[in-house]
Amino acid sequence: MPEPKEVKAATNDVAIPDQAGPVPVAVVEGATVVEAGPAPGKPRSLWTDAWHDLRRKPSFVISALIILVLLVMAAFPGLFTSASPRAGDLSNFYLQEPQLTHFFSPEWLGYNQQGQSVYARMIYGTRASIIIGISVTAIVFVFGSLVGMLAGYFGGVLDTLLSRLTDIFMGIPFLLGTMVILVSFDTRTEWTVTFALAFLGWTTIARVMRGSVISVKQSDYVAAARSLGAGTWRILLRHILPNAIAPVIVVATIALGGYITSEAVLSYLGIGLSEPAISWGGDINRAQDQIRVAEHILLYPSILLSITILSFLMLGDAVRDALDPKLR
Amino acid sequence: MGRYVVRRLLQMIPVFIGSTFIIFMMMYALPGDPVRALWGERAPDEAQMAAMRESLGLDDPILVQYWNYLTGLLQGDFGTQIASRREVIEVISDALPATLRLTALAFLITVVVGVGMGLVAGLRAGRFSDRGILFVTLLLISVPVFVLGQIFQTYLGVRWGWVTPTVQDSENWGQLFLPAIVLASLSFAYVARLTRTSIVENRRADYMRTAKAKGLTQRRAVGVHLLRNSMIPVVTFLGVDLGNLMAGAIVTEGIFNIHGIGGAVYRALNSREGSTVVGIVSFIILVYLVVTLLVDLLYAVLDPRIRYA
Numbered sequence: 001m002p003e004p005k006e007v008k009a010a011t012n013d014v015a016i017p018d019q020a021g022p023v024p025v026a027v028v029e030g031a032t033v034v035e036a037g038p039a040p041g042k043p044r045s046l047w048t049d050a051w052h053d054l055r056r057k058p059s060f061v062i063s064a065l066i067i068l069v070l071l072v073m074a075a076f077p078g079l080f081t082s083a084s085p086r087a088g089d090l091s092n093f094y095l096q097e098p099q100l101t102h103f104f105s106p107e108w109l110g111y112n113q114q115g116q117s118v119y120a121r122m123i124y125g126t127r128a129s130i131i132i133g134i135s136v137t138a139i140v141f142v143f144g145s146l147v148g149m150l151a152g153y154f155g156g157v158l159d160t161l162l163s164r165l166t167d168i169f170m171g172i173p174f175l176l177g178t179m180v181i182l183v184s185f186d187t188r189t190e191w192t193v194t195f196a197l198a199f200l201g202w203t204t205i206a207r208v209m210r211g212s213v214i215s216v217k218q219s220d221y222v223a224a225a226r227s228l229g230a231g232t233w234r235i236l237l238r239h240i241l242p243n244a245i246a247p248v249i250v251v252a253t254i255a256l257g258g259y260i261t262s263e264a265v266l267s268y269l270g271i272g273l274s275e276p277a278i279s280w281g282g283d284i285n286r287a288q289d290q291i292r293v294a295e296h297i298l299l300y301p302s303i304l305l306s307i308t309i310l311s312f313l314m315l316g317d318a319v320r321d322a323l324d325p326k327l328r
Numbered sequence: 329m330g331r332y333v334v335r336r337l338l339q340m341i342p343v344f345i346g347s348t349f350i351i352f353m354m355m356y357a358l359p360g361d362p363v364r365a366l367w368g369e370r371a372p373d374e375a376q377m378a379a380m381r382e383s384l385g386l387d388d389p390i391l392v393q394y395w396n397y398l399t400g401l402l403q404g405d406f407g408t409q410i411a412s413r414r415e416v417i418e419v420i421s422d423a424l425p426a427t428l429r430l431t432a433l434a435f436l437i438t439v440v441v442g443v444g445m446g447l448v449a450g451l452r453a454g455r456f457s458d459r460g461i462l463f464v465t466l467l468l469i470s471v472p473v474f475v476l477g478q479i480f481q482t483y484l485g486v487r488w489g490w491v492t493p494t495v496q497d498s499e500n501w502g503q504l505f506l507p508a509i510v511l512a513s514l515s516f517a518y519v520a521r522l523t524r525t526s527i528v529e530n531r532r533a534d535y536m537r538t539a540k541a542k543g544l545t546q547r548r549a550v551g552v553h554l555l556r557n558s559m560i561p562v563v564t565f566l567g568v569d570l571g572n573l574m575a576g577a578i579v580t581e582g583i584f585n586i587h588g589i590g591g592a593v594y595r596a597l598n599s600r601e602g603s604t605v606v607g608i609v610s611f612i613i614l615v616y617l618v619v620t621l622l623v624d625l626l627y628a629v630l631d632p633r634i635r636y637a
């Protein structure tokens with residue numbers, strides 16, 4: 001299979017579509033080319049440019065604000081509700097309808113079949129989703145980048161071995177694979193789920209990183225650094241990594257929303273977080289038996305879950321637009 | 329071309345062995361004992377349990393077990409379920425047709441609706457219909473499949489009675505339509521967005537100007553030149569996605585009461601029927617590998633500049 005053509009002239013003003021090879025879906029081609037130039041004064045890097053763009057983008061600002069609120073919700077759920085998510089009062093509140101005018105009070109979004117406040121459970125359920133989403137992304141980012149960097153930079157036998165290993169893990173169906181891992185744990189905490197998702201999730205990032213490193217390592221500045229006597233690790237960390245990481249950041253940001261979805265799906269199937277833990281997926285799973293009688297206990301957690309995923313996706317989209325010079 | 333295919337087929341062997349080995353290890357090496365599970369809450373008869381483990385080969389070292397499993401697999405022997413004594417191949421072939429029908433319909437919807445929406449949005453980039461399609465697809469991506477399934481089932485099926493809420497007969501394509509849309513929702517949203525990006529990138533390309541200059545109709549220029557050149561990222565995604573659809577059917581099948589692979593694997597997982605789980609997962613891995621090869625061959629069809637030696 002021919003390698004995708006990696007180096008791309010981002011400065012061409014006529015965009016000649018270049019499809020000389022299979023384009024991996026998530027790879028943002030050309031995003032690694034930094035248009036710094038030898039201009040005197042303060043050179044603007046890809047990152048300064050990107051930040052400049054991002055601040056002016058409504059979708060970035062909105063999603064970043066929502067994510068900020070979600071982070072605060074995850075860290076200090078007590079700020080948002082006084083009710084306890086576990087205290088249930090069956091005799092008074094069984095499946096009570098929402099009181100939509102009582103903003104932020106425990107009865108705002110109604111009660112579930114155990115007489116627990118739906119609103120409080122939504123607030124307290126944020127932590128699991130956020131912790132899992134962020135920690136899976138962090139692990140996958142570090143491990144996948146490392147594998148991809150080693151494979152791309154050293155090439156040869158190491159590349160073959162690591163690429164085959166990536167292929168093997170990529171062949172395992174993600175959802176089924178995580179289910180197989182998780183079903184063997186009796187109690188599943190945030191960390192168990194994180195482990196399962198990260199164990200099978202690092203492959204895309206490794207591939208993107210590998211392609212990106214291959215395209216960067218032929219650059220003149222890498223040759224210059226080498227001829228000045230820089231060591232392998234210095235070249236990798238100071239010269240290649242900063243220039244190859246942009247597409248990886250894009251993929252990782254978009255993947256974060258996907259991991260939150262996966263956690264919700266697993267909890268929904270009853271193989272995610274186990275019982276005392278509060279998670280949106282688990283609550284939605286228990287709500288589906290009541291959907292014909294009381295749809296509010298399914299609807300509101302679903303809306304919050306969707307808003308969370310949507311914000312991370314919008315953030316990822318905005319970051320991609322900002323880091324892809326082709327779209328400038 | 330022929331040599332390329334042979335080389336790729338040979339490369340598949342270690343990947344297949346590796347993937348099935350990992351699934352096998354996870355299924356057997358981690359805690360949970362299917363033989364002990366047969367007794368449920370009752371105290372097991374130690375001697376009988378030991379005899380069963382012996383006859384099932386569960387006391388062998390894990391590598392020996394894997395070797396026996398793999399050689400069996402190559403001879404078409406998927407093993408036997410421990411609790412029900414059914415042949416795994418029989419369990420799979422009972423469940424497979426429903427899942428295949430559902431997946432095929434979902435795949436068809438993904439291609440038709442996804443490419444169609446992407447084409448409309450891409451050709452009208454920046455206009456109202458483009459923004460509308462982008463918004464709808466973003467919404468579809470962010471609403472998890474199980475929520476969408478529940479909502480569709482409750483409203484379209486139960487409240488308004490437009491469709492049958494659950495599938496009573498999985499050979500009835502009409503009943504499978506709603507579950508297939510739900511299963512495909514995520515994929516066609518992605519396909520629409522990919523197609524749109526690709527079309528926007530290519531529609532101002534030189535060959536499009538040439539096509540217009542030489543007097544081709546808009547329809548032909550778009551249908552033959554633009555679409556064909558924009559399909560490579562979409563085809564890549566579709567190839568990976570087919571396996572995901574089959575695995576993702578586990579949620580959709582549960583909601584809409586379809587007796588397919590998803591339910592079989594779910595039950596097998598909970599009762600630690602390793603051979604069933606590994607068998608089904610191996611099948612999905614095989615589908616994935618074959619489809620990725622087909623996708624790579626399709627690149628050359630879409631773009632004649634790509635040659636395989």
